[in-house]
Amino acid sequence: MAKKPKISELLDERACAHSATKKSACNTQTPGATTGGCAFEGAQIALFPFADAAHLVHGPITCLGASWETRATPTSHTGRDLTQMGFTTAVTTNDVVFGGEDKLREAIDYLMEHYAPAAIFVYATCVTALIGDDIDAVCRQAQAKYGIPMVPVHAPGFVGSKNLGSRLGGEAALASLVGTLEPETTTPFDINLIGEYNVTGDMWQYTPLLEELGIRVLATLSGDGRIPAIRSAHRAKLNVIVCAKSLISLTRKMQEQFGIPFISLSFYGKRDTSSGLLAIAEALGDTELLARTRRLIAREEAALDEKLRPYRALFQGKKAILNTGGNKSWSIASALQDLGIEVVATSVRKATEADREKAREYLGEKGILMTNPGAEQARIIDQTRADLLLAGGRSLYTAIKKRIAFIDVNQEKKKSYGGYQGLLNLAEDVKNALENPVFRIVATRAPWEK
Amino acid sequence: MGEIIRKPRKPLQVNPIKLSQPMGAALAFLGVNQCMPLMHGALGCASFTKVFLTRHFCEPIAIQTTAVTDVTAILDGGDYNIAESVKNITTKVTPQLIGLHTTGLTETKGDDIRGVASRIDVPLVYVNTPDFEGGLESGWALAVKAMIRQLTAPASQVQPRRLTLLPHVSLQPIEVEKLKEFVALFGFEAWALPDLSTSLDGYLGEKQGSLSSGGIEVADIRSLAQSQIVVSIGESMRGCAEALREKNPAMRHHHFPHLQGLAATDALVAMLLEESGLEQPPASVVRWRKRLQDALLDTHFALGQTRFLVAGEPDQLAGVCQALGEAGGRVRVAIATVESPLLEQVVAENILVGDLEDAEHLVDDYDLMICNFHGEALARRHHKGLMTRGFPNWEQIGNQLKNDLLYEGSCYFLFEAANAAEEMRRHRKD
Ligand code: SF4
Numbered sequence: 001m002a003k004k005p006k007i008s009e010l011l012d013e014r015a016c017a018h019s020a021t022k023k024s025a026c027n028t029q030t031p032g033a034t035t036g037g038c039a040f041e042g043a044q045i046a047l048f049p050f051a052d053a054a055h056l057v058h059g060p061i062t063c064l065g066a067s068w069e070t071r072a073t074p075t076s077h078t079g080r081d082l083t084q085m086g087f088t089t090a091v092t093t094n095d096v097v098f099g100g101e102d103k104l105r106e107a108i109d110y111l112m113e114h115y116a117p118a119a120i121f122v123y124a125t126c127v128t129a130l131i132g133d134d135i136d137a138v139c140r141q142a143q144a145k146y147g148i149p150m151v152p153v154h155a156p157g158f159v160g161s162k163n164l165g166s167r168l169g170g171e172a173a174l175a176s177l178v179g180t181l182e183p184e185t186t187t188p189f190d191i192n193l194i195g196e197y198n199v200t201g202d203m204w205q206y207t208p209l210l211e212e213l214g215i216r217v218l219a220t221l222s223g224d225g226r227i228p229a230i231r232s233a234h235r236a237k238l239n240v241i242v243c244a245k246s247l248i249s250l251t252r253k254m255q256e257q258f259g260i261p262f263i264s265l266s267f268y269g270k271r272d273t274s275s276g277l278l279a280i281a282e283a284l285g286d287t288e289l290l291a292r293t294r295r296l297i298a299r300e301e302a303a304l305d306e307k308l309r310p311y312r313a314l315f316q317g318k319k320a321i322l323n324t325g326g327n328k329s330w331s332i333a334s335a336l337q338d339l340g341i342e343v344v345a346t347s348v349r350k351a352t353e354a355d356r357e358k359a360r361e362y363l364g365e366k367g368i369l370m371t372n373p374g375a376e377q378a379r380i381i382d383q384t385r386a387d388l389l390l391a392g393g394r395s396l397y398t399a400i401k402k403r404i405a406f407i408d409v410n411q412e413k414k415k416s417y418g419g420y421q422g423l424l425n426l427a428e429d430v431k432n433a434l435e436n437p438v439f440r441i442v443a444t445r446a447p448w449e450k
Numbered sequence: 451m452g453e454i455i456r457k458p459r460k461p462l463q464v465n466p467i468k469l470s471q472p473m474g475a476a477l478a479f480l481g482v483n484q485c486m487p488l489m490h491g492a493l494g495c496a497s498f499t500k501v502f503l504t505r506h507f508c509e510p511i512a513i514q515t516t517a518v519t520d521v522t523a524i525l526d527g528g529d530y531n532i533a534e535s536v537k538n539i540t541t542k543v544t545p546q547l548i549g550l551h552t553t554g555l556t557e558t559k560g561d562d563i564r565g566v567a568s569r570i571d572v573p574l575v576y577v578n579t580p581d582f583e584g585g586l587e588s589g590w591a592l593a594v595k596a597m598i599r600q601l602t603a604p605a606s607q608v609q610p611r612r613l614t615l616l617p618h619v620s621l622q623p624i625e626v627e628k629l630k631e632f633v634a635l636f637g638f639e640a641w642a643l644p645d646l647s648t649s650l651d652g653y654l655g656e657k658q659g660s661l662s663s664g665g666i667e668v669a670d671i672r673s674l675a676q677s678q679i680v681v682s683i684g685e686s687m688r689g690c691a692e693a694l695r696e697k698n699p700a701m702r703h704h705h706f707p708h709l710q711g712l713a714a715t716d717a718l719v720a721m722l723l724e725e726s727g728l729e730q731p732p733a734s735v736v737r738w739r740k741r742l743q744d745a746l747l748d749t750h751f752a753l754g755q756t757r758f759l760v761a762g763e764p765d766q767l768a769g770v771c772q773a774l775g776e777a778g779g780r781v782r783v784a785i786a787t788v789e790s791p792l793l794e795q796v797v798a799e800n801i802l803v804g805d806l807e808d809a810e811h812l813v814d815d816y817d818l819m820i821c822n823f824h825g826e827a828l829a830r831r832h833h834k835g836l837m838t839r840g841f842p843n844w845e846q847i848g849n850q851l852k853n854d855l856l857y858e859g860s861c862y863f864l865f866e867a868a869n870a871a872e873e874m875r876r877h878r879k880d
Binding site for chain 2: 029033037038056059063068070084085086087088093111127159392393394
């Protein structure tokens with residue numbers, strides 16, 4: 001059963017890209033000037049996609065009430081998709097005064113009786129952590145009673161950011177699940193996908209290719225994930241971290257405990273997808289596999305290029321400005337470049353050192369790295385004669401004023417931009433934006449304006 | 451009036467429709483111009499609220515957090531986090547008001563926000579909104595009451611024909627606007643507190659989202675006690691009207707549980723005629739009433755054979771159930787997010803305080819659901835019709851302009867419900 005991981009230990013994570021430069025950069029929070037979600041949200045992101053497990057949020061209504069059914073993480077699980085259900089103890093004043101453990105215990109009984117999950121994750125939140133509810137003890141007792149994993153997740157919001165919470169979520173899975181079950185069979189090419197949540201089916205864009213290559217996804221954390229699979233994840237030959245630096249600590253620990261090496265990559269855009277597939281084949285160290293992978297990549301790239309040709313003609317000479325955060329600042333840039341669009345500027349506001357370097361690498365010497373995009377982007381649109389702004393909703397007005405096309409990159413995604421196929425989705429969206437007259441029409445003056 | 455089922459309480463909520471008090475308070479502050487809602491708690495509550503409301507309204511949402519951490523939670527009684535927040539907010543923007551509201555964490559800690567507020571020299575309203583009590587509706591109402599208590603200047607005289615509207619949380623921006631225009635037709639000058647009709651109504655403009663971009667002016671909140679009349683809409687707002695009358699006992703108070711359907715609108719019109727001294731309402735009002743009469747008849751056949759489930763905030767339930775009932779729609783099940791004295795009056799056969807799991811257990815009792823977007827999965831699984839109402843609706847756009855109120859909006863509401871019922875029946879036949 002899990003012990004509470006020490007927060008300071010996690011913050012001091014060696015593998016965290018920016019802990020070398022800024023101490024505890026992952027956890028700075030300025031009152032009145034903080035954006036982004038809490039640790040609980042991070043844990044939820046990391047673990048909720050296990051669709052065969054119940055996710056019981058032990059706290060008042062805010063934590064789950066505003067957050068269930070928010071993320072489109074599809075599953076192939078044939079039973080009821082518990083990811084898209086909300087379970088919370090919804091503690092009230094009485095529980096705060098007298099403690100919420102009894103209620104939690106009863107809630108677990110209720111879930112076992114009505115939903116028969118493969119495991120239950122119990123999430124501590126600010127209030128229940130503060131009043132000192134012992135979720136470890138409750139989980140231990142429930143596990144003994146029901147014989148299925150009961151996983152305490154210690155990521156109450158006040159311990160830090162979403163990233164830290166994802167890390168804590170991963171730690172909880174490691175402590176309580178990984179290594180508790182042997183897989184039915186193993187293959188020399190078993191891998192785990194870590195930090196891939198299958199948002200809008202991203203993962204399904206490339207898993208058929210892995211399958212074709214003879215690479216088996218043994219377990220995921222946690223996209224289209226299953227509890228028996230993650231329990232036997234210790235038998236994988238390789239951990240593949242997909243676009244999630246926050247889970248490096250987990251894979252490092254799995255390396256120490258089970259000798260599983262790890263690599264980190266992303267599947268956005270053609271180049272990243274190809275080099276990702278290649279990196280997996282290389283890490284698995286089989287020359288046959290490597291050759292197969294090269295052939296597959298050549299085939300897929302050729303097929304994609306063929307399909308992209310009409311778009312490329314359309315996008316020739318088009319310039320785009322990208323104003324978004326985190327790894328999107330380079331991953332979307334890379335994908336746009338694959339479409340033949342010149343990315344003239346991207347935002348590096350709040351970016352980590354690594355993200356900044358990547359952005360520079362992708363945009364080249366001439367590319368503009370915006371540190372204050374809100375103030376800069378209008379001028380840069382004029383300067384570069386950009387045709388397209390990809391940004392969050394609040395930049396829409398800038399695009400309208402400058403009469404250029406706009407794509408809301410922060411909008412809740414409905415379709416996947418991942419893998420080779422996803423690039424076609426992106427191409428179609430960009431095409432539609434560029435062709436849409438709406439931005440010009442909206443910008444026309446009213447009859448009463450001179 | 452139906453039977454209120456108070457089943458033995460479950461130890462948990464499954465697929466909750468209940469939302470939290472701090473969210474309701476934050477939304478109320480967003481109906482005040484140039485306001486910064488400041489949620490006193492750890493960062494996540496504000497972040498969830500921001501995302502939640504952004505997706506519902508398709509608008510940038512201004513909100514900040516005092517970002518209490520495990521360290522400050524132990525060392526600080528709120529002073530540090532709140533004072534720092536105010537400092538950091540005011541170095542970037544100049545809010546007309548900061549709306550400080552608590553969360554479960556800071557209430558459990560026992561922070562004395564009143565004391566802290568007294569040491570801050572920026573316009574600020576504070577309100578206690580623990581999320582282990584009440585819900586969205588009460589959080590909104592508590593914030594409104596706090597604004598009245600802390601901002602509105604007492605008065606002894608009233609200005610004739612000034613009228614204050616106190617809308618409950620479930621009224622969408624356009625509904626508040628329609629209401630203001632409606633009373634204006636009778637010669638009243640109306641203010642709404644809060645006023646989402648000019649802040650979250652969805653308009654093109656330069657909105658950076660760093661402060662609320664529209665809503666009632668703080669100066670107008672200060673002078674609300676000069677109103678001749680205060681009109682509260684929704685049981686949750688009754689206390690707010692009383693708070694306002696304490697500022698000026700010469701003010702007259704009229705209360706309406708809701709303003710959906712013929713009878714409720716008639717009651718409002720009767721009051722407005724009486725207060726204005728007019729013999730006849732304006733021609734457009736007369737015309738809309740006739741249209742609603744016609745709409746009731748046009749829809750009664752479809753609605754009369756339809757069994758409904760309605761889920762939502764208590765004040766919203768009251769209106770929706772009444773409007774359906776007037777055209778013969780049978781509300782078999784009404785599920786409220788929280789307890790309310792109003793539930794006794796909701797026109798439904800069974801009324802319970804519950805969640806969508808309860809709705810699933812009663813699935814044979816109804817054909818059409820009126821519910822927030824969380825009802826969609828259930829509707830799909832069991833082939834029910836669905837009409838989306840209430841917070842949140844993340845699947846559809848245009849929520850801010852959905853109008854169900856008064857003679858006019860009631861027509862739209864009935865047509866939509868009747869069409870949804872017919873469509874559901876066509877689907878079932880296929
Ligand atoms: S900050 Fe705490 S109380 Fe707020 S949502 Fe996160 S875990 Fe819940």
